[in-house]
Amino acid sequence: xSSAATLQAIIxxxxxxxxxxxxxxxxxxxxxxxxxxxLTILYFARDKTAVGDLDLAPGALWVTFTFAGMxxxxxxxxxxxxxxxxxxxxxTPATPTAIFLGKVVGNLVFVGxxxxxxxxxxxxxxDVPIWRELPLLMLVIALATAGFVSVGTLFAAMVVRTRFxxxxxxxxxxxxxxxxxxxxxxxTRGILALxxxxxxxxxxxxxxxxxxxxxxxxxxxFEAILEE
Amino acid sequence: MTARVGGVITSVAxxxxxxxxxxxxxxxxxxxxxxPAQKIFYVHAPMAxxxxxxxxxxxxxSLLYLIMRDxxxxxxxxxxxxxGVAFAVVMLTTGPLWGKPVWGTWWSWDARLTSTLFIFxxxxxxxxxxxxxxxxEIRARFAAVMGVMALVLVPxxxxxxxxxxxxxxxxxxxxxxxxxxxxxxLVTLLSSVAVCTLLYVGFLLMRYSLAVLRDIREEEIVDxxx
Numbered sequence: 173x174s175s176a177a178t179l180q181a182i183i184x185x186x187x188x189x190x191x192x193x194x195x196x197x198x199x200x201x202x203x204x205x206x207x208x209x210x211l212t213i214l215y216f217a218r219d220k221t222a223v224g225d226l227d228l229a230p231g232a233l234w235v236t237f238t239f240a241g242m243x244x245x246x247x248x249x250x251x252x253x254x255x256x257x258x259x260x261x262x263x264t265p266a267t268p269t270a271i272f273l274g275k276v277v278g279n280l281v282f283v284g285x286x287x288x289x290x291x292x293x294x295x296x297x298x299d300v301p302i303w304r305e306l307p308l309l310m311l312v313i314a315l316a317t318a319g320f321v322s323v324g325t326l327f328a329a330m331v332v333r334t335r336f337x338x339x340x341x342x343x344x345x346x347x348x349x350x351x352x353x354x355x356x357x358x359x360t361r362g363i364l365a366l367x368x369x370x371x372x373x374x375x376x377x378x379x380x381x382x383x384x385x386x387x388x389x390x391x392x393x394f395e396a397i398l399e400e
Numbered sequence: 401m402t403a404r405v406g407g408v409i410t411s412v413a414x415x416x417x418x419x420x421x422x423x424x425x426x427x428x429x430x431x432x433x434x435x436p437a438q439k440i441f442y443v444h445a446p447m448a449x450x451x452x453x454x455x456x457x458x459x460x461x462s463l464l465y466l467i468m469r470d471x472x473x474x475x476x477x478x479x480x481x482x483x484g485v486a487f488a489v490v491m492l493t494t495g496p497l498w499g500k501p502v503w504g505t506w507w508s509w510d511a512r513l514t515s516t517l518f519i520f521x522x523x524x525x526x527x528x529x530x531x532x533x534x535x536x537e538i539r540a541r542f543a544a545v546m547g548v549m550a551l552v553l554v555p556x557x558x559x560x561x562x563x564x565x566x567x568x569x570x571x572x573x574x575x576x577x578x579x580x581x582x583x584x585x586l587v588t589l590l591s592s593v594a595v596c597t598l599l600y601v602g603f604l605l606m607r608y609s610l611a612v613l614r615d616i617r618e619e620e621i622v623d624x625x626x
Contacts, residue, residue, distance in 0.1 A: 323549075326545070326549075330529070330542045330545065330546070331529075331532075333533065333538060333542070334529070334532035334533055335532060336532065340528065340529065340532060343525050343528055344525045344528075344529060344546065347518050347521055347522045347525065347550075347553065347557070348549070348553055350518060350557060350560060351553075351556040351557060351559070351560040354560050354564060355560065358564075374563060375563070378556070378559060378560065378563070381556075382556055385552060385556075386549075386552070389548070389549065389552055390549075393466075393545045393548060393549070396466055396541050396544070396545055397541070397542065397545060399541070
């Protein structure tokens with residue numbers, strides 16, 4: 173497959189997933205509502221006199237993002253399970269690489285949109301002084317999301333073949349979310365506290381390293397998941 | 401045949417393990433600062449070693465399976481993960497039993513503790529995934545993917561917990577630097593490590609031969625010869 177054809181296949185697969193989502197909006201709306209609920213519950217799940225908003229905010233943001241994102245990841249392959257639609261996708265000339273990248277792009281758009289909608293809610297609820305450092309925070313969000321969407325897409329493709337895939341995905345995936353989420357929380361904490369970047373640049377390299385390595389491994393291992 | 405060899409090795413290892421404890425309790429001096437609680441160290445540390453060895457074997461065999469596609473590699477990887485989980489349970493229960501009298505707390509988010517907890521949970525996940533897949537071919541492939549991913553994840557987890565601790569040092573309950581062991585204790589420890597490794601090999605062989613029998617049985621059921 174030429175690279176132009178691969179690109180076309182990626183766009184086609186991501187496009188079809190997003191089209192289905194745009195027509196039903198079920199997963200999208202539930203993820204948004206879920207995110208707002210988690211943000212609200214976490215706000216109240218503490219002693220307000222002992223834990224300040226700024227101390228709570230980074231953890232709350234990342235727990236919300238990863239849990240809401242995980243709801244969306246399952247969807248990408250559950251869609252293909254009905255009527256054995258995955259067989260149809262496999263019959264197209266698209267290579268496993270193109271299918272994986274298409275699914276990753278679709279998931280990135282989905283999770284990214286959920287994050288974009290819940291970020292203002294987070295800023296509003298937790299009253300965080302974020303505007304000046306927004307580009308840096310966006311970079312952290314983009315990196316961490318790319319990391320967990322790559323791993324999540326790989327695992328979602330596996331668990332969809334099991335019973336109870338909704339439970340299985342978090343069990344398999346959460347250990348893999350530990351490094352990127354801890355790094356993202358530390359970075360967010362530094363950004364919200366307006367600390368200089370040099371103080372937490374180590375976490376940024378850890379996050380970037382995680383994304384590069386796990387994206388590469390997920391890409392190559394996906395082929396083993398897909399073969400029949 | 402494998403089962404019999406495994407059985408013999410396991411029995412020898414179990415007898416030797418009892419011997420280790422006779423030596424640890426009767427002929428190894430009581431540690432000055434930790435008191436008798438330190439005796440559990442002779443089972444805790446070797447079990448930790450055997451568990452990590454087992455998980456490393458699973459990870460490497462998973463990678464080899466994806467390259468060579470030999471069913472035998474998958475069966476050994478699965479057996480090793482199962483034995484590793486069992487050893488990890490011993491490690492994670494003996495740890496707090498020692499921690500309470502010595503550190504003053506059952507649990508501490510010490511770097512090594514946190515990593516081993518995550519590695520344990522990863523391989524419990526590996527087992528859960530295997531249990532949820534019925535087609536042996538798909539199970540082998542997916543489990544191998546999980547095994548390779550776990551192998552890659554371990555260094556990341558380790559760096560994360562290590563940095564987390566160095567950035568936020570724990571105030572009171574830091575693990576003290578362990579003094580270098582006196583010779584008698586070192587001999588007890590090293591022989592216990594050897595025995596636990598032997599126990600691992602014995603268990604692995606027994607689990608492996610059981611898995612082979614189970615596979616034959618599964619195939620018979622599939623072929624309708626039951």
